[in-house]
Amino acid sequence: MQRIIPMLLTSIVGVIAIASYFVPVAQPFQDRVEEWFLIVAAIAMVLGAASLLLHHLKAISNQEAGWGYSAVTVAALVITTTVGLLKLGAPPDLKHPELAWSGSYLAEGGGAWWIYTYVMSPIVATMFSLLAFYVASAAFRAFRARNFEAMLLLGTALIVLLGRTSDGTWLTSGVPADYPLATIPGLNVLIMSVFNTAGQRAIMIGIALGVAATSLRILLGLDRSYLGGD
Amino acid sequence: MSRESQIGVAIVLLLLSGLLLRAALADQPWGVVTVLPVENDPAEAVREVSPETPGVQVSVARTTGLWLAAFFTLACYSYLYKDNPAYKLTESIIVGVSAGYWLTASFWDVIVGKALARLMPEQMRAWALPNLDPADPDFLTLVPLTLGALLFARLIPGGAWLARWPLALIVGTTAGLKLVLYLDGDFVSQIRNTILPLVVFNDNAFDLDGSARNILLVTSVLCCLTYFYFSVEHRGAVGRVSRCGIWVLMITFGSSFAFTVMGRITLLTMRLEFLFRDWLGLLPPNVS
Structure with a gap:
């Protein structure tokens, strides 16, 4: 029973989701199931935050190595959650100023807006921009043109990078207009419109087949790994 | 030191x-x-x-x-x-702030905005959602709320099996939706877009450039698909075709790599712009 009911539930909601594409009558069921999915996923976020809190509280309690950073994480989590849930500093809705809770939690001037604008957004953007340095160093190590395939990858990357800048146009500006494929921008267009499109298409077809096969295995009860052990 | x-x-x-x-x-x-x-x-x-x-x-x-x-x-x-x-x-x-932010967003956008708004529309209108349309309470919303509550059974010793029910809803819905979405949006549409005329005419005149492009595109897709087909050993003619597929894939990865580099460098310049313009004021301000 502990495994059969979840398996049946999986199959039923999955079949409803599929049927709604083919049977218009089932569309409202799909809308409802999708909404249920969103609600359960939102509550799962609460569970995730609770798990994070418990993990770091345990690290602080046991005074594990680096427990001070765990304390910072807990403080950041508690402050952000408190500010966001209580809508601290967020102005009420313009049409309903009498309702203090009617404004958006992200309204400009509010606490959650401040945290998002001055803490979350800069850190996330900077962390992603750090990859610019690591991509460059990784490319230096990985792109030593040891074989034809590696040269192809490196050459394409260079052409596409140059083809998107004014330098690419300038480098081959002497080539007559009758030979667009002899210019870097022209080559860039050919790569993007033919080879890149073809490769992406094949990858997308492969992914779609993989997703379809995995979904079918789950809905037919052949893949039960999501149910866990015991 | x-x-x-x-x-x-x-x-x-x-x-x-x-x-x-x-x-x-x-x-x-x-x-x-x-x-x-x-x-x-x-x-x-x-x-x-x-x-x-x-x-x-x-x-x-x-x-x-x-x-x-x-x-x-x-x-x-x-x-x-x-x-x-x-x-x-x-x-x-950032770990703490991100978790707190997504928790807040989930609470206000989904738990209040969808679940409680359906379950207690009048109370929500009077509290936080004044623009909500009047409606009768929808008690079926108790089902996902109960399933969501069951997720916390994972934290109770011996109660982990109860958490499988909401998980089943999430996995089943995702599997059902993605099955059709991927088959329709990716599989069928990509094949449809690849079925191109190999001999192209423009204004009743043979278009060499268009024909060559289409032939190259269709051939490249077939070569890549051959490389992905593992039920046949990649030897002989199949091996040669799949090797061409690898070349096309290498070109694809090269262009993806170039786009990744460009994206990251754009982010880097934005952060430098923030430091030098917004913070240090070394560049002209861009505020109104």
């Missing part, structure tokens, strides 16, 4: 000297966010303006935020030298 610590202290001193020099040479305010109270516009109480604008006020909250953002940006870049306490502090903060 170890060599690493000496280098760390030297970097911090260099940064402080740079800031002091900037302060000494500045002919106008920098490192502050100035705002102007907006009258007759209920949509915004204040607006960020340049410091030269008459009647401006320094916003303490926004200025503090600007300096914090600058600190976090420099702390992240300090990792380029090596792992250090400033980077670890920033890392710990």
Whole structure:
């Protein structure tokens, strides 16, 4: 029973989701199931935050190595959650100023807006921009043109990078207009419109087949790994 | 003091000297966010303006935020030298803030905005959702709320099996939706887009360029698909075709790599622009 009911539930909601594409009558069921999915996923976020809190509280309690950073994480989590849930500093809705809770939690001037604008957004953007340095160093190590395939990858990357800048146009500006494929921008267009499109298409077809096969295995009860052990 | 610590202290001193020099040479305010109270516009109480604008006020909250953002940006870049306490502090903060932010978003957008709005529409209208359309309570919403509550059974010893029910809903819905979406949006549409005329005519004239492109495109897709087909050993003719598929895939990965590099460098320039324009004021301001 502990495994059969979840398996049946999986199959039923999955079949409803599929049927709604083919049977218009089932569309409202799909809308409802999708909404249920969103609600359960939102509550799962609460569970995730609770798990994070418990993990770091345990690290602080046991005074594990680096427990001070765990304390910072807990403080950041508690402050952000408190500010966001209580809508601290967020102005009420313009049409309903009498309702203090009617404004958006992200309204400009509010606490959650401040945290998002001055803490979350800069850190996330900077962390992603750090990859610019690591991509460059990784490319230096990985792109030593040891074989034809590696040269192809490196050459394409260079052409596409140059083809998107004014330098690419300038480098081959002497080539007559009758030979667009002899210019870097022209080559860039050919790569993007033919080879890149073809490769992406094949990858997308492969992914779609993989997703379809995995979904079918789950809905037919052949893949039960999501149910866990015991 | 170890060599690493000496280098760390030297970097911090260099940064402080740079800031002091900037302060000494500045002919106008920098490192502050100035705002102007907006009258007759209920949509915004204040607006960020340049410091030269008459009647401006320094916003303490926004200025503090600007300096914090600058600190976090420099702390992240300090990792380029090596792992250090400033980077670890920033890392710990972003973990907590991200979890708190997504928890807040889930609560207000979904739990209140969808679940409670359906379950108790009148109460929600009177509390936080005044623009909600009047409706009768929908008690079926108790089902996902109960399933969601069952997720917490995972934390109770011996109750983990109860958490499988909401998981089943999530997995089943995802599997059902993705099955059709991927088959329709990717599989069928990509095949449909690949079925192209191999001989192209434009205004009753043979188009060599268009024909060559289409032939190259269709052949390349077939070569790549051959490479992905593992039920046949890649030898002989199949091996040669799949090798061409590898070449096409290498070109694809090369262009994807180039786009990734361009995206990251754009982000880097944006962060440098933030430091040099918004914080240090070394570039002309772009506020109205």
